[in-house]
Amino acid sequence: MSTSSNAVARMWRTVLPRRGSVARASDRFQAGLLVSVVLLALAALPVAASIGSETYVRQQGESAQQLGERTRVTATLLADGPAITVNSRAGVVGTGAPTDAAWTLPDGARHVGKVIADRGTLKGETLTVWVDRSGDPVDPPLSGAGVVIDAVVIGLGLWLAALALLAACYRLTVFSLDRFRLARWQQEWLQEQDRKTHS
Missing domain, CATH: 2.40.50 (OB fold (Dihydrolipoamide Acetyltransferase, E2P))
Known part of the structure; x- marks a missing residue:
């Protein structure tokens, strides 16, 4: 099985843990967030393509009008x-x-x-x-090639901007979760050391 397949399977097991799983609640939240980010990225693709298509139709009309007037x-x-x-x-x-x-x-x-x-x-x-x-x-006047380039650049640019925003939100959330997990681990470690000292 490939590395990417292993990563997907591990993420899926974290989202839907089996009996006896050692996944923490924060782990499941992070995995669920990653699934949501991927789904949102896929959903943003047709939206960006639709905006690019609308841009193409609008600029194509402008190009035809300009060619008729110039x-x-x-x-x-x-x-x-x-x-x-x-x-x-x-x-x-x-x-x-x-x-x-x-x-x-x-x-x-x-x-x-x-x-x-x-x-x-x-x-x-x-x-x-x-x-x-x-x-x-x-x-x-706007050329046919210019109309196509503008539509592709706008559609692709919007999708890449959405990906960047989603990635930034995910990384910020993971950073916060890591700090929370580290603080929790340090607290548990101190409690364990204190228990051993008084036992």
């Missing part, structure tokens, strides 16, 4: 992007910055505004940007 266009820079900055410790540093650019919408209307250009880009270079129905730059 359009990808090619913008041409009307000025140089931010200069490249070099730091002796980190090398090239800094991110993009708003830069003047022009783009044409699908209906032929020309727009001029600010887009985020990478450092070192030059006037006349092109880049792809997302715009709303008014032609103003917006963030890219």
Whole structure:
């Protein structure tokens, strides 16, 4: 029989002791608590999966809406992007910055505004940007992969958080039980020593 099977069998015998068992009440309480923690952890899994599924459905709708309202266009820079900055410790540093650019919408209307250009880009270079129905730059829509990743991360994150909370509660309870058992053992030992002294 494997070690894990032995541990499960020992825990089960502690929860439901046989006649003549030496298991203390605190031992049975600890074993019962462990069974409860395992059951709660298993019960938390479908709850977390359900929340992850709801997140997926909601964000999928948002993604479809954003894809319907946003359009990808090619913008041409009307000025140089931010200069490249070099730091002796980190090398090239800094991110993009708003830069003047022009783009044409699908209906032929020309727009001029600010887009985020990478450092070192030059006037006349092109880049792809997302715009709303008014032609103003917006963030890219949620992608299908992003929706799936968000749903998995939220569902798994919630389940792992529940496991961590259950494990912390179990360990704290076991710590308290161990202190109680040690104090009880010391009290019994002192009583036994006192009995031997007076006998």
